[in-house]
Amino acid sequence: MTGTAALPADDRPASGGLVERAVTALTRHIRDNRLGPGDPLPGESAFALELGVSRAVVREAFRSMAMLKLIDIGNGRRPRVCAIDRSVLGIVLDHAVQTDQTSIQQIYDVRRTIELRTAALAALRRDATEAERITALAAAMRADFVDAAKVMEHDIAFHEAVAAASRNPLFAVLVGAFEVITRQTWPIGWSSRANDAQRMASIEGHEAIARGIAAGDPRAAEAAMAEHFDASVMALLAAGVT
8 A cells, every 4th residue: 555654553443533544544545546436445454454553443434434435345345436426415415404504595506506507518518419318308308297206307317417418527416416405496496386387488498408508509508507597596485495
């Protein structure tokens, strides 16, 4: 291993200082060795020997990192580096809302900023397959208009497809993390619209975004996304969601 310093031996797995230092050493090992998703890590015994601590300390460090989806410690194989996982950020966002540390409107304010940029980048960077998928998802929303649950699934997939087409993996993670909030707010916003014409207008907004992206027009895609988000926020405000 590279660049790891021995830690004082301690057999207590709950020893926060040792566990935290082991996590730091493991993180440094990943960085220094330029490991990527799927690459194997030293086993508990090897890492414990290198750091001069018990396997129990290393086991707790591994578990801590696995809970954050930074490594995979599946049974019967060496731990491996994980790809970034949007679910962890989703849990944080949900916790922030449920504990009144942020509001739904504040979440939407941040999301609006991000998604305007993803729409513009998608228009510039998408390939033909991505443009077709985005267009097809907007069309699916219209086709399944009478089934709100299906429309919601298409809507979520639409925004994730736009984020993926931006070719910035961090945008894809951030937009994906918003799913946990979307599943709580989407039915409220949909039902708060006064009639089917207003609900169809939301779908037409997605179609406008898709047209801008398919046409390679970042300004049109961004403007359509802004209009869509402004309408969504107004729908939530009408339902009393703040």
